[in-house]
Amino acid sequence: MTSIERVSVLLVEDDEDDYLLTVDYLEQIPNYQFDVTWLSDYQGVLDQLKQQPVDLCFLDYHLGAHTGLSILEAAKSLKLNTTFIMLTGQSDERLDKEALAHGADDFLLKSEISSPRFNRAILYALSRRDLENERLERYKAEADSRAKDRFMAHLSHELRTPLTSIIGYTELLRDNRQLSNIKPELDIIHNNSQHLLNLLNDVLDLSKINASSLNIEKSPTELGPLIADLQSLFSMETKKKGIALSIVAKGDLPTVIMTDAKRLKQILINLVYNAIKFTPEGKVEVMFKLVQQNHHYCLNVAVQDTGVGIAKEKQKQIFKPFEQLQDTITRTSEGAGLGLAISAALVELFGGKITLESEVGVGSTFCFDIDLDTDIGECQPLSLAASKSDESQLCPLSLKGDVLIVEDLPEIQTLLKNLISNTGAKVACANNGLDAVNLVCSGEQTFDLIFMDLHMPEMGGREAIVTLRKQGINTPIIALTAAAQKDNIDTLLALGFDGIITKPINTELLYQSLEAHLQAKPCTSEKPASSANENATKQRILVVEDDKNTRDLMCLLFDSLGCESHSVSGFSECCALLDNDTAFDTICLDLNLADGSGLTLASEIKARECDANLVIVSGSEPPAEALAKHQIEHVILKPVSLADLKQVI
Structure with missing residues (x-):
């Protein structure tokens, strides 16, 4: 059955016979119902358009003291999304051009009202209106998307700044032996801060996925240490719940693969965390297997648990954002329901798809494939030895060198100063980019490494590094930023930054930057004596x-x-x-x-x-x-x- 579209029409006409004739022919046009309002005076027409804009307006040219052109000119100033068709009793090329110049969408003779051209003119006018509406809706959607992106960037910065202080100072307190009696309370603060950070990252990732702006950046990655990190990351959680976590490989695995290590790890963490969360007893097993398909290889991953399982009717639902197994009011597990949705989207960016097999009361198995290169290089049995990152964390650093911190927030400035000073390096601070430029260019003090925030009063980090590089300053400079999108990173590297550390400050990455640019060597746990x-x-x-x-x-x-x-x-x-x-x-x-x-x-x-x-x-x-x-x-x-x-x- 064909649907009937309702169209509101304003007929500006001072002749009743022409009004009746027009209405009669409008009623004969199929698939449309025209709701006609008949007016003839100038002010009444404008008042009607202001109060209730219409889809279609027919304007008679001759209207006593006023003309259809004067009404058209006044109506167009109201910026309405209305289609205007001028009607006149006789052909006049000059009048035709004048009407179109004033903004009319078409020009018809009254004698054509009974002809097919009348129908075509109306249908074309309504089609143009629909296209214009679609264009306006698309423009509005794009504007809303840009506004949302700006809001998310602002939200990221505003939330990461206080989280920097909360996480950073909690870590300082946890490492202080004098506060061992309150370490459980500090662990609670730290864990909940990390949970807030993970939720923030999930929301930002979901926003990027919806905007199709999330990209996979592949680089050579050691597979063994990446998998070993899962073991150390979840060992405490599984021990606390009394369940077993096993990570196995069916056959040899490549030692190095080309992949986006951060995103692959994010998928694995989400799936393993989900399995542990919904497994009250039993075990969680993560299996890796190298699979050859045609002329290329894939890394097949399966995360299997003996948990509560998922009913068949809910299995598609859980891959949607903000969906969870339990009702949100009665649920006992934390999380916003974003992990599986983000993991599924990331796997698709890798060129694969997550599959699920599950039975209520028995358990679930999530599987996915990651495409690898045609040449995978050396393969060997999986080793779960501690990763290099773990080793570097356990080994304190003794550093020689001068470091400048350029940061306008006192609490973050102090946090960085403490973290860097603990390694033995000397630290100076500047409150903004202008102070940093004056200090470095004066030559009074030389620095081996500079950490520079981007958003500061007087002069931001971007302007500061451009100024320093123009002055021939080649000191390594690391950007501190709350925004770590690829386009932002590429822009910062192009400006002359030697690296980027995102907020909240990751202590491990901070120390890696210090090791890379200062004289570093393993040392004892004793702090260097102050002079x-x-x-x-x-x-x-x-x-x-x-x-x-x-x-x-x-x-x-x-x-x-x-x-x-x-x-x-x-x-x-x-x-x-x-x-x-x-x-x-x-x-x-x-x-x-x-x-x-x-x-x-x-x-x-x-x-x-x-x-x-x-x-x-x-x-x-x-x-x-x-x-x-x-x-x-x-x-x-x-x-x-x-x-x-x-x-x-």
Whole structure:
């Protein structure tokens, strides 16, 4: 059955007979229903078009004081998506051209209303309208897509910046032996931060897939270490759940393959993580096999589990974004339901397809193929020895060289300074590109390596590197960015950057960059001793706090800011220490100590002629009059943050 399309029509005509004739012939056009409004006065027509635009407008040329041309000119200024057809009683070539010049879509004689040309003119006009609507919808969709891309880029930057601080400082705290008593809590913070980062990456990847902007970048990749990483990555999770994880190869595998290691690893992690998540008991097995097809080779991968299984009617559904096995309200497993959808899309980019075999209560097997080159080179049995990246993480670095950090955010600047200083390298900082250019070009200090953020006030990283390269500065410069799309990376490398590290800062990649550009060698776990001059320039901080965890954490944060921190647990210990040593720049006093008040202790400190800046640390705002009485100007409210302590010093 043919559908009927409804078309709204405005007929501007001052002759009733012509109106009736036009309506009569409109009703004879098949497959259309024309809803006709009849008007004849200038202002009424414009008011009608403003209030309710129509699909089609017929304009009589002669309308008393006004003409169809004047109405057409006024109507076109309203920028309507309406088709206009001019009607006149007699042929006039000049009038025809004038009507078309004013924006009419066609010109008809009234005598042609009863002819086939009338039908054709209307059908052509409606077809042009539909094409224009499609063009406008396409333009709107493209504009929306560009707006979404800009939003996603902004979202990525805004979320990665705080995640840099959360993950980076948590890693610093986890590595501090003095905080071993709170390591489980720090692990929770770190794991959840990584989970947030993974969700962010998944959403960004899905956005790129939908925009067809995600590409596969192949390079020579050692297959053994890549597979071995799976074993180390999931060993703790499987041990905690009491299930077995086995990684096996059916036959020899190539030692090196041409592939996108990052994306292949992403597929494997998603599938293995999913298998572990939905396997309450039993095992998860990952099988690799080299398969020859015609004149080329494929790497076949199967991830098999003994988990809950997937009902047949749901097996296609789980490869759709945001779909999960359980109802979102009652589900117990974390995740946004993006892993399988992204994995399926990535496998297609590799030229393959994910297949699934599953039975409820028995388990599931996900399989996919990755195309390899015709010449795969040397093959050997799979070895799950620790990868080089694991070894480099376990081996501390001892570095010689001068490093410049160009970063406008103090917390990230301090994080990088601590990470790099721990290797023994000397570190200087600049707050923006302009300061960096002035410092490097002045020749007062030479640098072996520069880490440079891209988005900074005064001068960004892009402008800064162009300026430095024009001045003949060949120092290796690594870009720090929250955006790691291929086109962005290619642009940065073309500008003269020697490498890119994305935010949040990956410690392993940071150390790899340091190893590549500085003199590096394995060393003992002891930190290099500071020189007397370095100690002399450090601010001396005393923390008076009766809670050990808070005391240790504050000292660690002060140390990360380049200070020399000391601590005591109470009123009496503080007084005893100050009797022998009053050379402190700042003293932080807990308001409620176990053996006295922090305010009273402030008076005791001043009585010992100690000129330190006194700071009260409290869980609530102390009374203003008490602070004034004891001449206390600075108060920090718990929980203490790094930004609070930075302001103190």
